[in-house]
Amino acid sequence: MSAIPQERRIVTAIPGPKSQELQARRLGAVAGGVGSVLPVFAARANGGIIEDVDGNRLIDFGSGIAVTSVGSSAEAVVRRASAQLAEFTHTCFMVTPYEGYVEVCEQLAELTPGDHAKKSALFNSGAEAVENAVKIARAYTKRQAVVVFDHGYHGRTNLTMALTAKNMPYKNGFGPFAPEIYRVPVAYGYRWPTGAENAGAEASAQAIDMIVKQIGAENVAAIIIEPVLGEGGFIEPAKGFLPAISKFATDNGIVFVADEIQSGFCRTGQWFACEDENVVPDLITTAKGIAGGLPLAAVTGRAEMMDAPHSGGLGGTYGGNPVACAAALGAIETMRELDLNAKAKRIEEVMKARLAAIQEKYDIVGDIRGRGAMIAIELVKSGTKDPNPEATGTLAKACHAEGLLVLTCGTYGNVLRFLPPLVIGEDLLNEGMDIIEAAFARV
Incomplete structure (x- = not known):
């Protein structure tokens, strides 16, 4: 099993040239009804990192939609x-x-x-x-x-x-x-x-x-x-x-x-x-x-x-x-x-504290919710509870560009959801939160 260094690394634009090449092949061969959150093609994944075909290492806050809770290639x-x-x-x-x-x-x-x-x-x-x-x-x-x-x-x-x-x-x-x-x-x-x-x-x-x-x-x-x-x-x-x-x-x-x-x-x-x-x-x-x-x-x-x-x-x-x-x-x-229940609770502690600080600064964060490593923020238009799917999409893209994979969801398309692997290191978790914070500052 190839261990991947558990650190974010950006060496090309996201998606990089090899991913773009594969995306062109995909458009010719894969049905259009199958979407992708981020057209970055994975080469390896382990712990809290996905490495793409261009050698970029992304922090994974998606776990393949809550699938790889034990990591992508657990021993x-x-x-x-x-x-x-x-x-x-x-x-x-x-x-x-x-x-x-x-x-x-x-x-x-x-x-x-x-x-x-x-x-x-x-x-x-x-x-x-x-x-x-x-x-x-x-x-x-x-x-x-x-x-x-x-x-x-x-x-x-x-x-x-x-x-x-x-x-x-x-x-x-x-x-x-x-x-x-x-x-x-x-x-x-x-x-x-x-x-x-x-x-x-x-x-x-x-x-x-x-x-x-x-x-x-x-x-x-x-x-x-x-x-x-x-x-x-x-x-x-x-x-x-x-x-x-x-x-x-x-x-x-x-x-x-x-x-x-x-x-x-x-x-x-x-x-x-x-x-x-x-x-x-x-x-x-x-x-x-x-x-x-x-x-x-x-x-x-x-x-x-x-x-x-x-x-x-x-x-x-x-x-x-x-x-x-x-x-x-x-x-x-x-x-x-690994007592992953305890790990999930710790992820909640870290994420909710960081998200609460973001909510204090930005009134587009209407709600912080979830438990364990199943955490989300609902984004609204300033001063209302009107859903804000535009900001949600923009924030997700800003995170992707910096090498953090996040997902969106919600009936109104206005929820950023976080599903990190339960084995993610706390340094990566905090680095991911730094990227989210910076995305808010920009957006």
Whole structure:
């Protein structure tokens, strides 16, 4: 494994000549519908650094969208996946099974919230996990309706596009969508009309009222929510909201699904974000951070629910691929050994202190939020709460030019989100914050 010096280095303009050359090739060969945040082509990545084909070293505040939490080439991930590659790459678990798949399911049963009997099924992507959670909930309840929330994001397949709130770029022109999907309000504290302190109680009451009146609780198979809403803007539902929705689900025989695809595996300073308010979901969907960058996803949940679909009703050719399972075991080993929950909490301390100082200086910072290494700032027009996507885009570009990779998100496109690898060095973290501060001063 090639260790990359953990320091930023800019030797060309960003993107450099070799990246520009590759971008020209890409335009000829790759479908235009596939976007990129920054057309810099990666050559190597490790720890908190991405090195491009021109030799520039960028500080990584994106982790491939919360995927490489253990770093891009963590030793245990590389070691275990390499060993598995040498043994066999695929048999299909539905044809001849193998131990790695079973072991990942055992680990998931141990790590996910709740001490009830649990089982898991493995898939390739977050969207597949969510889709299968819906299948399981429908099989278990014999009901059809699915409830989701404003600002929620759940994937790009037909069903998960229907579950996702934001039209552009995820849904526009791709319909018709799956039926029996219903959307209700979420407790978005910063934008709640009567103030953040009322959002938890009022939003949960509104959501429950809509479910009861417009759908009928007895018709609902599943309620699906991200415990921290990712693509929608790193919205932490106001306190009390998640427990109220979870209790309503339990009281009415509805399967409560926590979509922890972006927030799971130490990202928020806990193994799973729903632990923050002691919410124990019936089913939990995971992907992204689970396997150190290899494609793997899971649905984990109450054994009796997971066993509801008939034999052969769940699966997929590549689901729980043996190399990806080996990588997942390496990622979990790394998370445990390095105590990445503690590392995530430290990242939050450093980032929130630095961002608070920026907020004091610049009134376009409307809100600082998030937990662990899942932190965001919402940008607004001076003196208002009107979204400011222009400033957001300009700031992101200014950071990119200086060799700091940051991402944007939010229903209104006005949120800068920070997802550094949990193994990032504190010097790099602070250097990244220096770049953000300088970008604000310029913008």
